[in-house]
Amino acid sequence: QVQLEESGGGLVQYGGSLRLSCAAPEFPLDNYAIGWFRQAPGKEREGVSCISKSVGVTYYADSVKGRFFISRDNAKNTVYLQMNSLKDEDTAVYYCATDLSSSCPDIVVVPTFDYWGQGTQVTVSS
Numbered sequence: 001q002v003q004l005e006e007s008g009g010g011l012v013q014y015g016g017s018l019r020l021s022c023a024a025p026e027f028p029l030d031n032y033a034i035g036w037f038r039q040a041p042g043k044e045r046e047g048v049s050c051i052s053k054s055v056g057v058t059y060y061a062d063s064v065k066g067r068f069f070i071s072r073d074n075a076k077n078t079v080y081l082q083m084n085s086l087k088d089e090d091t092a093v094y095y096c097a098t099d100l101s102s103s104c105p106d107i108v109v110v111p112t113f114d115y116w117g118q119g120t121q122v123t124v125s126s
Contacts, residue, residue: 002027002115004096009120012086020081020120022096027115030074033099035108036081038092038122045095047108049081059104063089086124093119 004027008020022034033052039045049070050059058070069082079096097113099105105112 002098004098004115004117006094006096006117006120009094009122011123011125014086014088014124014126016086016124017082017084018086018122020083020094020096020122022079022081022117023077024098024115025077027077027098029072029077029079029098031102033101033104034070034072034079035097035099035104035113036070036079037095037097037108037110037113038090039095039119040089040092043092045110047110048094050099050104050108051079052104053102057104059108061108083122086122088124088126091122091124093121095119 004024035050036048037045051070067085072079098115099113
């Protein structure tokens with residue numbers, strides 16, 4: 001069983017920032033595309049961002065474009081999601097997942113991704 005590990009979630013005020021991390025101690029993340037997803041209560045899990053094996057190839061959902069930024073540090077085998085200008089609607093459990101391919105899919109959806117973490121809670125409040 002390959003399981004990713006998310007961290008960095010927590011409680012943040014409206015307009016604040018958080019940085020999420022995705023790591024897998026025994027799985028080489030640098031060989032695969034990595035996606036970030038989120039799921040709010042009563043809603044479907046939705047794709048937020050994706051980064052391909054190739055540097056600079058990324059995807060962002062329209063709802064987070066310009067506010068969230070994805071990056072990777074291959075030396076640390078870690079993928080990050082920097083979240084800025086957080087809004088109430090950003091409150092959700094955030095997951096990272098691996099796509100066995102090297103590139104992000106045209107549309108970032110759950111069935112494309114193979115291995116998942118347990119998720120980390122992000123709560124935005126005033």
